Amino acid sequence: MDATSTFGHSATLRSLAGRVAIVTGGSRGIGGAISRSLAADGAIVAVVGVAPDRERTAELRASLNGSAKLVHFYEADVADYPQCEAAVRNVIADHGRVDILVNNAGITKDHTIRKMTVDEWKAVLDVNLSGPFFMMKAVLEHMIERKYGRIVNISSVVGHTGNFGQSNYAAAKAGLLGLTKTVALETARAGITVNAVAPGFTATEMVKLMPQAAIDIAKSRTPQDRLGEPDEIGRVVRFLIDEGSSFITGATYDVNGGMFM
């Protein structure tokens, strides 16, 4: 634990020992990096994911050393509100509290608007936008009661700029920014902060699924001419959920190698 500076706030990040974090989609990619970062600083990490993520979470645990025992898996499809409620209830029953919620789970179903089906539109909005709404709704009473909470929603550079073939994804990621600000306003006096992190193109499976030509275009549109690493996104999330970041709310923190509006 760091000593308090003469200005009354800790100068550096504080330990997360005793804190409980929910990370949706936290078994791999950016979510995996977030889970690792929080567990490394002592938080209990409840990964919320769909059935295939159980195995992935086991793999994540296996890749950690001392902090492996801090990582747990709870199955829930965030597009379904009752499942979100049940997962949060179970986390609180097992670990006594929830301090941190990171809405990271996201999917893509890319097509130009002319080829995109209504189902593809809806599926991406359900997971990427409704999911965060449902999860926030599920944790909020608890956080308000305890007068403490840190919520981070993972948006995307694409939410600022749009992207060819991603009308559903871009709409969800942009929508997440309005959602973030609204919930931040509604919870500002309850000791809760709600912020968004908007990564650029990051070296994860989601991006590697893109056609190589599209990946090359993404890199060439990035002034730093490279993809981001999941850990580079993870550390921004880690910074925002820190106790010392209490004056930051309703913010969107970009991390995109210069690929901005």
Place this chain on the structure above:
Amino acid sequence: MFEGRVAIVTGGTRGIGAAITEMLAKSGAHVAAGYSKGKEPAEACVARLKAEGASVSCHQGRVDDFNDCQRVVDEVLERFGRVDYLVNNAGITVDKTLRKMSNDDWHNVLNVNLSGAFHMTKAVLEHMIERGSGRIVNISSVIGETGNIGQANYSASKAGLFGFTKSAALELANKGITANVVAPGFIATEMVKAVPEAALAKVIEKIPQRRLGEPSEVARVVKFLLEDGSSYITGAVYTVNGGLDM
């Protein structure tokens, strides 16, 4: 974490600047804190931090004068051998409604708050480019996002930093240098405490978190952006304002 590194913080001996100076120095950097007037308070600030084990120097100069900026940068390079971080924090207010704002009121604020950042960036740039690494953080304000009655000059200068910083970020993206903005809300400093009590109460009422920020809360965002691990963050605007810009 910043051992062996050197930071220049303009306006670094008071308010938010002093908090930035303190945080970076206590993280191991040598901090060259700039000031324009107030030699005694500046030296007192340095003495206090040195007594706490930090490595700090203060340097007199006016950021609205490019020659002063070059002189101070040269001084720092001469004495400390390098500049890793530039924090353009120096800023003034001359608040008037448009109808009462003189040309001088306009230009003075633009010259310090916006041109000052340009002058200082230009003064350190060749060095940073030669070394293939550097971090520039420009201190803007929530007022740059929202505007404010009586602050046409201040808000223009602070908003101007957004465009300036993004351009710098684009130009320097392949040179190992990042440029970002931190935009604080209302922070408990002399500048804000000078506001009459009734007016200040009204200001606080507008802040969703109903409190002013502490200078150290801004300093830690600056520090985060300067860290080695933040190299993918460039051209960004990181706000810290208790919810004020929504």
